[in-house]
Amino acid sequence: MAKIMLVEDEALIALDIKNSLESAGHEVLLAANAKKALECTENNQDIELFILDIGLDGKLSGIELAEKIRKTKKESIIFFSNFSDNDTLNRLAKIENSIFLPKLISREILISNISLLLHTTKKKRKRTTINPISTAFAELFETMEEGVSLNQLVPDIKTPTGYKIIRVNQAFCNIIGKKKEELEGKMANEVLPSLPEHFVEKMLEVVRERKSQRFNLHLEDIDRHLSVSLIPWNMGFGAIWRDITEEIKLTEALRKSESRYRVLVENQTDMVVKVDTEGRFLYVSPSYCAVFGKSEEELLGRSFVPLVHPDDRESTLKAIENVYRPPYTAYMEQRAITKDGYRWIAWSDSAIMDEEGNIKAIIGVGRDIHDKKTAEIELNKTRKKLEETLEEKEILLKELIHRVKNTLSLILSFIHLEKASWDNKRFLSRMDSLEARIKSLSELYGLLHSTGNIKKIDVSFYIEKLVETIIKAYGMYHKIELVTKLDSIKMPAKEATSIGLIVTETVTNACKYAFEGRESGRLSIQLNKKDDLIYINIEDNGIGIQQKEGEKGEDFDQSTHGGLGLQLIPLLVQQLGGDIETSTDNTGTRICISIPGK
Numbered sequence: 001m002a003k004i005m006l007v008e009d010e011a012l013i014a015l016d017i018k019n020s021l022e023s024a025g026h027e028v029l030l031a032a033n034a035k036k037a038l039e040c041t042e043n044n045q046d047i048e049l050f051i052l053d054i055g056l057d058g059k060l061s062g063i064e065l066a067e068k069i070r071k072t073k074k075e076s077i078i079f080f081s082n083f084s085d086n087d088t089l090n091r092l093a094k095i096e097n098s099i100f101l102p103k104l105i106s107r108e109i110l111i112s113n114i115s116l117l118l119h120t121t122k123k124k125r126k127r128t129t130i131n132p133i134s135t136a137f138a139e140l141f142e143t144m145e146e147g148v149s150l151n152q153l154v155p156d157i158k159t160p161t162g163y164k165i166i167r168v169n170q171a172f173c174n175i176i177g178k179k180k181e182e183l184e185g186k187m188a189n190e191v192l193p194s195l196p197e198h199f200v201e202k203m204l205e206v207v208r209e210r211k212s213q214r215f216n217l218h219l220e221d222i223d224r225h226l227s228v229s230l231i232p233w234n235m236g237f238g239a240i241w242r243d244i245t246e247e248i249k250l251t252e253a254l255r256k257s258e259s260r261y262r263v264l265v266e267n268q269t270d271m272v273v274k275v276d277t278e279g280r281f282l283y284v285s286p287s288y289c290a291v292f293g294k295s296e297e298e299l300l301g302r303s304f305v306p307l308v309h310p311d312d313r314e315s316t317l318k319a320i321e322n323v324y325r326p327p328y329t330a331y332m333e334q335r336a337i338t339k340d341g342y343r344w345i346a347w348s349d350s351a352i353m354d355e356e357g358n359i360k361a362i363i364g365v366g367r368d369i370h371d372k373k374t375a376e377i378e379l380n381k382t383r384k385k386l387e388e389t390l391e392e393k394e395i396l397l398k399e400l401i402h403r404v405k406n407t408l409s410l411i412l413s414f415i416h417l418e419k420a421s422w423d424n425k426r427f428l429s430r431m432d433s434l435e436a437r438i439k440s441l442s443e444l445y446g447l448l449h450s451t452g453n454i455k456k457i458d459v460s461f462y463i464e465k466l467v468e469t470i471i472k473a474y475g476m477y478h479k480i481e482l483v484t485k486l487d488s489i490k491m492p493a494k495e496a497t498s499i500g501l502i503v504t505e506t507v508t509n510a511c512k513y514a515f516e517g518r519e520s521g522r523l524s525i526q527l528n529k530k531d532d533l534i535y536i537n538i539e540d541n542g543i544g545i546q547q548k549e550g551e552k553g554e555d556f557d558q559s560t561h562g563g564l565g566l567q568l569i570p571l572l573v574q575q576l577g578g579d580i581e582t583s584t585d586n587t588g589t590r591i592c593i594s595i596p597g598k
Contacts, residue, residue, distance in 0.1 A: 001025035002048040002118050007037045009057045016413040020107040034060035054081035066095050076117040082405035103409045104442050106473050147172030147241035163188050175243050194221040206230040206237050216356045227357045244357045251353050271366040279303045293339030309335035323351045344373035408442045436470050436508045457496050460486035467507055474511040479520050486527040498572045505569050506538045514542025534597040541588040
């Protein structure tokens with residue numbers, strides 16, 4: 001058997017689980033908080049499994065404890081807790097080799113999960129060793145946006161400076177307009193006949209001097225302008241090709257329309273500036289001078305940065321970095337010191353390139369957005385305050401529901417410990433029924449917590465979860481054929497509680513008595529709404545409920561039979577303002593309930 005570390009801050013729950021695990025033959029180490037657990041883990045290197053509560057007293061939660069354990073230990077972890085909201089489950093999913101189990105499950109299910117995890121951990125897995133560097137290189141090579149070719153010099157009589165293309169990526173094929181099989185293994189002068197002379201000269205320099213070079217060229221046969229970087233590689237060189245045809249065309253078009261553009265700029269209300277790569281003004285529009293209250297002479301040759309609010313300078317410069325990457329544009333919002341004080345201005349920047357594809361200047365178009373931005377900031381402040389208030393309420397609600405579920409877990413642990421010291425079958429049966437009622441309430445609180453809606457819940461989902469829990473608790477999962485047909489109906493939590501108790505009592509009685517002396521049975525549950533009534537039909541094919549002398553199946557009166565459960569059901573139906581019809585014979589029991597559907 002295994003050595004198991006149990007971390008639980010509720011003494012009764014810890015004692016209950018410890019007794020169950022030791023009864024199954026396991027050795028259990030107990031810790032009440034994360035600090036003790038880490039000390040114990042360090043002193044016991046042969047721990048094979050960890051069972052952690054999530055909500056621990058102290059600085060570290062169960063999740064944070066698991067993350068620390070994971071730094072040195074790879075053994076399986078079971079998170080055994082009543083925290084089951086989506087945020088918590090998403091965090092647990094990131095902990096490798098771990099599972100989540102609710103505290104309300106039976107100890108038999110807990111032990112079976114432990115056995116499965118221990119067995120899985122001991123299995124030998126075949127691992128395939130790969131070269132991560134070569135794999136990463138191949139992925140990078142094929143997914144690069146730029147075209148890449150690996151080339152080898154192949155001197156011959158016809159082409160003394162020729163080279164063979166060894167390998168290309170898909171981006172290179174797209175640029176050249178050929179398939180890989182048309183390029184790889186071919187001489188460059190065959191597939192790229194219009195390579196200019198200066199390419200050959202620079203290629204020889206790279207191979208001879210083992211230094212990289214970058215330049216632009218034009219391939220006439222495909223009419224593409226390319227930026228090329230040549231890099232020394234083995235007995236040849238690598239080349240990175242970037243298509244700058246559109247950029248060249250745009251630059252040329254911009255140059256041709258510059259005079260018309262200037263007229264347009266100088267007569268519009270938006271501000272237009274042109275700065276060099278150091279941020280110094282090369283041009284300012286009349287509208288810019290008017291907004292900032294400065295003349296053209298005061299601005300030209302000076303940096304724009306001092307005009308920007310000190311708190312916005314870093315974000316502005318970082319945004320401008322986008323101008324140096326495709327698509328060579330940037331957008332930013334900043335405060336600037338104008339003649340009317342600091343005002344919010346939105347800027348759209350674009351790069352101007354020279355013939356070789358290098359950025360030589362930046363054009364910026366600005367617009368005053370002060371009124372819009374200040375309103376937006378105030379709205380965000382209000383929204384943030386509202387979100388903080390809602391978050392506080394959500395945290396309080398989660399903690400309240402968790403405390404209720406934890407209290408129910410404590411009650412269940414009391415019951416488990418008390419049952420362990422009794423062998424009276426009647427008493428144990430009553431305790432099982434009480435346990436089922438508590439689990440019914442716990443399922444409801446869990447559903448309220450997971451959906452976040454404390455006013456109404458989906459009764460169909462509640463019933464389905466509840467029935468599965470009861471059948472598993474009585475070990476009848478493989479014995480009973482469960483058939484459900486449940487329409488989605490939302491009801492207030494108070495009414496759902498009563499329906500949950502009705503279902504709990506009915507299914508509990510079926511598990512305990514309906515199939516005595518039988519190998520299997522069938523249990524059917526239906527929920528639907530018609531007109532203004534909600535119908536709940538529960539039926540089994542068991543041995544029926546023992547009737548009084550002279551009483552017929554269709555006249556059966558639950559309130560005068562059996563224990564608390566059978567007597568409680570009519571009262572709950574009456575509380576809901578509904579009606580109940582019950583019939584029973586040796587072919588089974590049928591309960592039909594109708595309640596007003598508000």
